[in-house]
Amino acid sequence: MNWPLLKADNIHKQFGSNLVLRGVDLEVRAGEVQCVIGPSGSGKSTLLRCLNLLERPDEGYVYLDGEPVGYSWFGDDLREMKPVALARQRERMGMVFQSFNLFGHLTVLENVTLAPRLINGTKDAVANEEARELLRAVGLTDKAEHKPAQLSGGQQQRVAIARALAMRPEVMLFDEPTSALDPELVGEVLDVMRKLADDGMTMVIVTHEMTFAQEVADKVVFMDGGVIVESGTPNEVFKESIHPRTTSFLARVL
């Protein structure tokens, strides 16, 4: 059995008359780090949001550890899941957003503990202990009692990573995690992501950080116009690509 941990099969997605994804396949194996690159509007973020069904694909299905996301088998038919069952699948996929999306009325510590307390009924003391461990891992021990608005963008994004990790996800989805950051704050977030990759976390990262992708990714996926143009090792995509769309994109961003 060498079934991928996360598999997207022939994903199509349309917003109004705008075809954003036109048949995308993605396979992510456990422990693998995949970076999705491509020009703005190529459908990278939409693909990522389809993986945990924040956007429901118009066509095609996503499989987490072999099970369809958002559906359950009913004989040979698929039956749409109840929201609560979908929520149980989503908690296995942590997500980090471009705009951090921390809960503004809660402290950093409460942001991290909220999901475990609400979903797993984790006792406050245990949840707090674990959250402090996570905050130490992302280098924010001293910010536990702060409100998100008191933190820099880089700090907020590291809290967001800790918050996603608190549910002990099997895979982490990053949607342009450094695009909203001031240049000098990008490094601290990438450092945390690099450590996470070294720890063996399975990660799908939509990013514009080409250097980071080259260093950290096991596989780089280049998207343009709603399809995957090519994918391969960083070397294959960044150095050896002969595909005109890839080379012209890389010429612009590198």
Add this chain to the structure above:
Amino acid sequence: MMSLTTTTHDRPDPKLADTHTRVHHLKHPSWWIGGAVVILLIAAFLNLLFTNENMKWDVVGDYLFDPEIIHGLGVTIQLTVLAMVIGLTLGVILAIMRLSRNPLFAAVSWIWIWFFRGVPPLVQMIFWFNLATLIPQVKLGVPFTELNLAVWDMNTLMTSFSAAILGLALTESAYAAEMIRAGIMAVPQGQVEAASALGIPSAKVMMKIVLPQALRIVIPPIGNDLISMLKFTSLVSVLATPDLLYSAQMIYSRTYQTIPLLLVATLWYLVLTTIFTLAQQMVERKIHNQPLLNVDRLKFLPIGPRKVVS
């Protein structure tokens, strides 16, 4: 030769002011004239207030703590708080319904808001009070059969107090719904997505993420509504509910001391409004995690500058 820089050799050094230099500030005569006019007007008003014998401040003093007045005050507070609690609870439900993807919920909420914002609370109160004419009995039974588990007489259910509460609470529910809806929409959608991505079920997202922040946003307008509600309760005097105003009216209909008793009511309304205003400010400050009184900032009025809710 033209030089691009001016030479300063042939000019004396410019003067510099230091700490010993005397500064003559601009005079503001209009400020003083305007001030004098206002002070005169205030003096004339105070003169009217305290020298006009018809004010009868001694009578005001006699009745200020009269048991009937104090009881009326209690009724007014009860009406205000009950109507506000019911109105806000309904308002939250209506706001969520209005934002629901289910068009039936949204439509029902829209019609409710349209109706209860459109009909004056006084008209409603009189209508509710006379409901027995329309529906004499309330029956709890099996629909479309004659089987009744319980029957209540509408006249015993719909007292003047409950009619007043209904009129006030339903009006408030319509206004509160619109404010809370605005508050809900002001909570960034990204937080809802983040919570969904964490696997938090949507009902808990609403209770733990959206509503706490939406209600923080709408506290200032709700505080405003609370004060409006306090004043609207005086409408219940038409239903002979013994609130603050009606108690005062009862007394002056016996004693003919109309102005002094209206003054008693006025003073109590102002006391309550002041308390509510201070309470609202305390809540706002607590939410913004600020000290209760920031002396540096509060120079004149106890109202600080607007703070953006983060």
